Amino acid sequence: MNAQNTDRTGRKDRTDHPEPPPARQARGPKVQAAVLAAARQELAEAGYAALTVENVARRAGVHKTTVYRRWKDRETLVTEALTEHLAASILIPDTGAFESDLRELARRMVRSITSVDEQGVTAALYSDAGRLPEIAAVRQGLFADRFRRAAPLVERAVDRGELPEGTDPALLLKSLIAPVYLRLLVLSEPLDDAVADHAADITLAAARAGLFRRT
Amino acid sequence: MNAQNTDRTGRKDRTDHPEPPPARQARGPKVQAAVLAAARQELAEAGYAALTVENVARRAGVHKTTVYRRWKDRETLVTEALTEHLAASILIPDTGAFESDLRELARRMVRSITSVDEQGVTAALYSDAGRLPEIAAVRQGLFADRFRRAAPLVERAVDRGELPEGTDPALLLKSLIAPVYLRLLVLSEPLDDAVADHAADITLAAARAGLFRRT
DNA sequence: GAAAATTCGCAACTCCGCGTTGCGATAGCC
DNA sequence: GGCTATCGCAACGCGGAGTTGCGAATTTTC
Numbered sequence A, B: 001m002n003a004q005n006t007d008r009t010g011r012k013d014r015t016d017h018p019e020p021p022p023a024r025q026a027r028g029p030k031v032q033a034a035v036l037a038a039a040r041q042e043l044a045e046a047g048y049a050a051l052t053v054e055n056v057a058r059r060a061g062v063h064k065t066t067v068y069r070r071w072k073d074r075e076t077l078v079t080e081a082l083t084e085h086l087a088a089s090i091l092i093p094d095t096g097a098f099e100s101d102l103r104e105l106a107r108r109m110v111r112s113i114t115s116v117d118e119q120g121v122t123a124a125l126y127s128d129a130g131r132l133p134e135i136a137a138v139r140q141g142l143f144a145d146r147f148r149r150a151a152p153l154v155e156r157a158v159d160r161g162e163l164p165e166g167t168d169p170a171l172l173l174k175s176l177i178a179p180v181y182l183r184l185l186v187l188s189e190p191l192d193d194a195v196a197d198h199a200a201d202i203t204l205a206a207a208r209a210g211l212f213r214r215t
Numbered sequence C: 001g002a003a004a005a006t007t008c009g010c011a012a013c014t015c016c017g018c019g020t021t022g023c024g025a026t027a028g029c030c
Numbered sequence D: 001g002g003c004t005a006t007c008g009c010a011a012c013g014c015g016g017a018g019t020t021g022c023g024a025a026t027t028t029t030c
Helices: A031-044 A052-060 A064-070 A074-084 A096-116 A115-125 A131-161 A170-184 A193-208 B029-045 B053-062 B062-069 B075-082 B099-116 B118-124 B135-160 B168-186 B191-206
Strands: none
Touching: A031 A052, A031 A064, A031 A074, A031 A115, A031 B135, A052 A064, A052 A074, A064 B053, A074 A115, A074 A131, A096 A115, A096 A131, A096 A170, A096 B053, A115 A131, A131 A170, A170 B053, A170 B168, A193 B191, B029 B053, B029 B062, B029 B075, B029 B191, B053 B062, B053 B075, B075 B118, B099 B118, B099 B135, B099 B168, B099 B191, B118 B135, B135 B168
């Protein structure tokens, strides 16, 4: 982030303005990246309800008008700021055993959620910004994609005989992520590897008991 | 909830008003109740970020000034609208067996969350309104109270030998509610008794496996 | 290396919701 | 029927959402 500076021109600047963050000469796509990053930071700190375009512009070292030239309105800005940073996918582990696969997947998910880069995105997806149809669609598609990509992890376990026949990958994965999001969104408790391991243990016990078989 | 009347005097109650829209001659405390109810409806339909005092006043059949005479600002109004409707507690079942207790508790929780009266409250507690310190405090206290009140349900099961010694009631209850809130807040999936039963089954299996013992 | 085409900063504007104030109207109470 | 607290109403200042016109800086192009 901070896609500014890189003052390569040898010219002396005439801007006698006492400007601490001089993000002046950042043209072109750099402005776009700076504004979107600033929007995510504002989302993380102030939240969607308190996010103002002027604050985003100020944080990005850009004028308000510039923001409105690239994005139609506040909602479009927030939507693009979220979707742009949502392309990163969690790698699906394949350790050869279901128990270690599940534990590793849970840990990677927790690390992804708690990473500073994703903090603003994670907070906003489930706030009032989630009422925007575009954000809701992004959220739906995000989990559909995650479940689809992680399904082979479960199917391999079934093939190896570690899990009962008919185990539904989506049901199992929902059980895995539920405790994490409960602590994140509802209880406001910190997330760490212990939470991930506990979620994996619970899911593993339920899966072996056949509680995730398709109805 | 509805911290009014409890008319213990033998008098017949005079509150037979079936007044949905025309809340004109409703002075005094009736205005307060109408405004708070209107605020909750606005929270449920538009969300906290889009809630305006003028819309709340219009819905309550009251002028904007009247709202500001009773509540300092928008945040105070929302906070009181939420806290007023949060006194209602879920009854803790006591069927004599842990499995049926757990299932019944989960079903009551789902019914409480999905009831029309609580919808606005539930939606707002985890939206951007949750960033308000008062709302965050209410949310924390709400779950602390719920866990404390439901703990005997778990402790009885331990005493009866249905669960391992050292089972932590709070850990177990978090596991019970996690799938419900995942579907409510993250996946936007409908809640019904099947979800409650499934959550109870998973928690039961994990509890019997000793996964909720204190570390 | 300078003109041409973009892109940006800046000031000024409208619109709307927040929150406040003063005054007149009305409802509840005795 | 009169008194008083409460409410409606109009008007205001403030700040943020968007918009517009113009000048300046930057990038591109030759």
